[in-house]
Amino acid sequence: MKGLGRRSLGVGGWQATAAYLVITIAATWPLTAGLGRDVAWDLGDPVLNIWILAWDAEQLRAILTGDLSRIRSFFDANIFHPAPLTLAYSEHLIVQAVQVFPIYVISENPVLCYNLLFLSTFVLSGLGMFLLVRELTGNWLAAFVAGLVFAFAPYRVPQSSHLQVLSSQWMPFVFYGLRRYFDSGRLAPLGGAAAALIAQGLSSGYYLLYFPPFAAAYALWEIGRRRLWRSRAVWLHLAAAAALAAIVTAPFVLPYVSLRNGLDMARSRPEVARFSADVYSYATAFSEQRLWGDVLQTMPKPEGELFPGIVPVLLALMGSGLWTVAAAPIVAALVLRRVTLDLWLFTVSIANMNRPLVAVAAIYALLLWRLPRLRAGAAAFMKDRGFFAVALVAAVWLSLGVTPRSLGRPLEIFAPYALLFDYVPGFDGLRVPARLAMIATCMLAVLAGFGVARLAAPGQGRPARAVVAILCVAFLMESTQTPFTVNGTAPLRDLNTPDARLYRPARAPGVYREVARLPEGVVIAELPLGNPDYDLRAMYYSIAHWRPLLNGYSGFFPPHYGQLRAALTEVPRHPDVSLEVLRAGGATHVIVHEAAFLGDEGPATSAAFRTLGASEVFRDAGDVLFALPAPR
Numbered sequence: 001m002k003g004l005g006r007r008s009l010g011v012g013g014w015q016a017t018a019a020y021l022v023i024t025i026a027a028t029w030p031l032t033a034g035l036g037r038d039v040a041w042d043l044g045d046p047v048l049n050i051w052i053l054a055w056d057a058e059q060l061r062a063i064l065t066g067d068l069s070r071i072r073s074f075f076d077a078n079i080f081h082p083a084p085l086t087l088a089y090s091e092h093l094i095v096q097a098v099q100v101f102p103i104y105v106i107s108e109n110p111v112l113c114y115n116l117l118f119l120s121t122f123v124l125s126g127l128g129m130f131l132l133v134r135e136l137t138g139n140w141l142a143a144f145v146a147g148l149v150f151a152f153a154p155y156r157v158p159q160s161s162h163l164q165v166l167s168s169q170w171m172p173f174v175f176y177g178l179r180r181y182f183d184s185g186r187l188a189p190l191g192g193a194a195a196a197l198i199a200q201g202l203s204s205g206y207y208l209l210y211f212p213p214f215a216a217a218y219a220l221w222e223i224g225r226r227r228l229w230r231s232r233a234v235w236l237h238l239a240a241a242a243a244l245a246a247i248v249t250a251p252f253v254l255p256y257v258s259l260r261n262g263l264d265m266a267r268s269r270p271e272v273a274r275f276s277a278d279v280y281s282y283a284t285a286f287s288e289q290r291l292w293g294d295v296l297q298t299m300p301k302p303e304g305e306l307f308p309g310i311v312p313v314l315l316a317l318m319g320s321g322l323w324t325v326a327a328a329p330i331v332a333a334l335v336l337r338r339v340t341l342d343l344w345l346f347t348v349s350i351a352n353m354n355r356p357l358v359a360v361a362a363i364y365a366l367l368l369w370r371l372p373r374l375r376a377g378a379a380a381f382m383k384d385r386g387f388f389a390v391a392l393v394a395a396v397w398l399s400l401g402v403t404p405r406s407l408g409r410p411l412e413i414f415a416p417y418a419l420l421f422d423y424v425p426g427f428d429g430l431r432v433p434a435r436l437a438m439i440a441t442c443m444l445a446v447l448a449g450f451g452v453a454r455l456a457a458p459g460q461g462r463p464a465r466a467v468v469a470i471l472c473v474a475f476l477m478e479s480t481q482t483p484f485t486v487n488g489t490a491p492l493r494d495l496n497t498p499d500a501r502l503y504r505p506a507r508a509p510g511v512y513r514e515v516a517r518l519p520e521g522v523v524i525a526e527l528p529l530g531n532p533d534y535d536l537r538a539m540y541y542s543i544a545h546w547r548p549l550l551n552g553y554s555g556f557f558p559p560h561y562g563q564l565r566a567a568l569t570e571v572p573r574h575p576d577v578s579l580e581v582l583r584a585g586g587a588t589h590v591i592v593h594e595a596a597f598l599g600d601e602g603p604a605t606s607a608a609f610r611t612l613g614a615s616e617v618f619r620d621a622g623d624v625l626f627a628l629p630a631p632r
Contacts, residue, residue, distance in 0.1 A: 276401025
């Protein structure tokens with residue numbers, strides 16, 4: 001394969017980046033028109049992530065100005081008071097915070113920072129894949145299309161509220177750095193690969209566990225294809241890179257380990273199964289996708305809109321050539337679930353797919369042993385691009401979770417994810433195996449690049465490039481949603497729906513500016529409490545004052561939060577109980593958003609606090625700030 005790694009003339013990294021940026025702006029329009037005020041997609045999980053980014057940035061600013069105590073208290077965020085380590089209830093997003101830290105310090109606008117990060121995930125994904133596939137094929141057009149496939153994969157649209165899932169852009173950079181290291185022997189690319197691996201792991205807890213085995217497998221594949229098994233230097237270099245990644249990552253993992261040991265934060269098998277991919281998830285498109293949304297609704301389920309697009313699959317098949325035939329029995333077994341053969345005199349029914357798959361593997365092994373030309377072709381394929389094909393199958397298989405299903409019914413086939421769930425620490429804390437689809441998308445994009453390299457090989461001329469251009473347009477048509485959703489909300493049933501708008505902290509409602517004037521040591525509770533829409537806004541607007549909150553919303557909840565939510569649901573009916581629970585949580589002040597409640601529940605809640613002896617400190621536009629009475 002010497003020579004394939006040489007860069008070809010044509011589009012370079014900067015030009016590709018500019019093109020991906022233009023396409024990103026068009027694909028997410030009108031987000032760019034309101035970059036500093038609108039929120040990409042909806043006002044659910046993105047608001048949580050905005051608050052996380054702001055918390056991280058404030059801790060970084062304090063640390064850089066000499067307050068080293070913030071290192072120790074970094075994970076003790078201001079929600080769910082008095083619970084410790086509350087940042088570790090969800091993603092910490094430290095890498096994303098570092099990316100936008102200068103912009104945060106200058107603008108003091110966390111919404112702007114979030115949107116820039118959101119857009120950057122598309123552009124950087126495209127650039128990383130462009131560099132990788134250009135290195136693998138030497139063809140800039142193949143590299144550009146591969147970057148397009150990865151950056152704008154259909155899977156990204158339904159994941160638009162999960163910045164941590166979109167932040168998969170470091171994957172191709174890891175492979176690119178490793179490839180450059182093995183081609184050149186220089187340590188700088190290996191250092192880049194280690195840095196990208198660290199960035200990927202610290203961008204998402206899912207990728208921290210899911211991606212490193214694929215990176216390690218790629219390194220072993222490169223060692224095998226180059227016959228470097230006995231190279232002591234290579235093993236030492238790779239071990240040092242892995243150790244560096246582990247050392248840098250460990251401080252951000254330990255708080256999660258501490259919480260895992262102190263609280264029951266493991267996911268149950270039924271919960272994990274609910275958020276695993278179904279085989280037919282890969283034939284299920286996002287419902288609002290303009291081409292396939294109404295057509296491919298084969299198996300709708302949570303986190304199950306995994307349709308990769310027709311164009312990437314066709315290009316990947318072309319890139320894999322005849323060796324895609326080897327996967328046909330596996331695909332058939334997964335799709336059919338059970339095989340029934342009518343042999344006239346009797347019927348044979350095969351319910352367990354493990355046996356026929358083993359039989360097929362044995363047949364392939366026999367053919368490879370007996371047919372030298374087939375064996376030589378298989379060896380050439382595995383040496384050239386075999387890793388990406390095998391990794392694609394592995395990622396899809398793992399995404400099926402602990403109990404693989406096809407059309408909702410159990411699929412009697414070996415479940416490798418179940419072994420990880422049962423025996424590898426950390427996996428029982430992840431509830432969405434379907435997110436392995438992003439790794440599958442990465443591998444699919446590489447194979448699609450090989451397909452374009454074959455389609456538009458030198459000498460094919462302009463017609464081949466015209467076909468590629470048409471395929472690119474078709475892919476964007478089947479992978480994007482226009483206009484892109486911003487500030488999405490859903491109506492509430494038991495409360496008034498809040499405005500579909502966030503204001504930057506400098507323009508926060510007056511009650512939050514009043515809280516910022518209160519002395520240190522106060523603890524705030526906001527009512528209504530327990531509804532995600534209002535808890536998220538309480539968290540977001542706490543950026544204006546950073547006082548501890550009893551409110552919170554995250555991937556996990558502390559044990560006391562259920563009792564707190566129940567006691568504060570109908571304050572006028574049991575005011576004494578509500579006050580007792582507030583005091584137990586350490587609250588000194590309460591904000592009542594009267595306009596959030598239906599009917600006269602809001603004013604009645606305020607009246608109940610007055611009856612309890614609370615003093616009204618501030619009132620503005622239906623927001624009332626009370627100081628709770630001191631215990632007698």
